[in-house]
Amino acid sequence: MNYPQSRFDWHYHLEYEIVLLRHSHGQLFAGNYSGDFHHNTLAMFGPHLPHTSYMESRGQFDQNNAYVLWFSAGWVNRILAVMPELSVLETLLADARHGLLFDTHTAEAVNALIENFDDLDISLQSHRFLEVLIVMANAQRQRMNKYGPLALVVDSKDQDRVAHIAQFIDEHYHEQITIEQMAAQLHTSKSSLQRLFSKHYRESFSEHLKQYRIGKACELLINTERPIALISESVGFLNLSNFNRHFRQCKAMTPREFRQRYVNAQALSDKSVRARA
Numbered sequence: 001m002n003y004p005q006s007r008f009d010w011h012y013h014l015e016y017e018i019v020l021l022r023h024s025h026g027q028l029f030a031g032n033y034s035g036d037f038h039h040n041t042l043a044m045f046g047p048h049l050p051h052t053s054y055m056e057s058r059g060q061f062d063q064n065n066a067y068v069l070w071f072s073a074g075w076v077n078r079i080l081a082v083m084p085e086l087s088v089l090e091t092l093l094a095d096a097r098h099g100l101l102f103d104t105h106t107a108e109a110v111n112a113l114i115e116n117f118d119d120l121d122i123s124l125q126s127h128r129f130l131e132v133l134i135v136m137a138n139a140q141r142q143r144m145n146k147y148g149p150l151a152l153v154v155d156s157k158d159q160d161r162v163a164h165i166a167q168f169i170d171e172h173y174h175e176q177i178t179i180e181q182m183a184a185q186l187h188t189s190k191s192s193l194q195r196l197f198s199k200h201y202r203e204s205f206s207e208h209l210k211q212y213r214i215g216k217a218c219e220l221l222i223n224t225e226r227p228i229a230l231i232s233e234s235v236g237f238l239n240l241s242n243f244n245r246h247f248r249q250c251k252a253m254t255p256r257e258f259r260q261r262y263v264n265a266q267a268l269s270d271k272s273v274r275a276r277a
Contacts, residue, residue, distance in 0.1 A: 020111060027054045049099055098145045
């Protein structure tokens with residue numbers, strides 16, 4: 001279990017992730033989705049789905065603001081192989097590729113299960129974690145995105161390639177990379193890589209790269225005071241006007257408006273903290 005800080009950290013990974021946000025409010029992002037979160041927001045993200053959250057203000061109990069749990073597809077698939085009665089989890093895992101939001105009653109039930117998770121004997125933690133998954137599998141949920149990365153067979157050739165794609169983009173998104181360069185890195189053809197993007201990400205290489213760059217730009221807009229023109233260049237856009245146009249398409253606001261929104265939110269949060277003190 002992890003307790004994240006209030007920083008915008010656009011990322012994706014191979015594991016499933018469950019996030020419970022409490023005593024706070026802010027913004028939640030997953031793929032093309034962005035929306036407000038409040039006390040008792042419970043979300044789940046599948047592998048390879050870019051996501052993050054930004055906490056604008058905290059409640060009184062800072063140490064309990066957020067809980068994050070990860071688990072691998074391999075771990076849960078091994079359990080399903082020997083416990084077919086847990087097949088209800090299969091639909092939950094498939095839906096998670098879209099990003100999921102749950103109601104506050106489910107969030108409260110999950111909180112009751114995990115609030116003392118770290119104090120449990122390690123032999124009981126897996127049992128408790130399965131309880132969490134079962135509660136979520138039987139709860140109503142809302143998809144954040146119409147489409148999301150497809151679930152891949154564990155240890156498949158496609159899974160290995162998608163992992164290399166994620167690593168390559170994370171390491172080179174700020175450069176003028178092309179699909180031909182990526183194909184060469186993966187020792188495959190351009191057409192094969194294009195089919196993999198269409199099959200797995202439901203979007204083209206260029207669209208996926210643009211979305212990832214915009215996410216990284218949001219990270220820099222919030223976490224640094226760098227000029228917007230410098231941020232544009234540092235995430236791989238050739239000129240500022242092109243950056244502004246794509247940013248507005250993705251976030252329905254300009255980079256300046258995005259930054260100012262969080263500056264204002266942080267000022268209100270700081271004022272609230274001083275008032276409580």
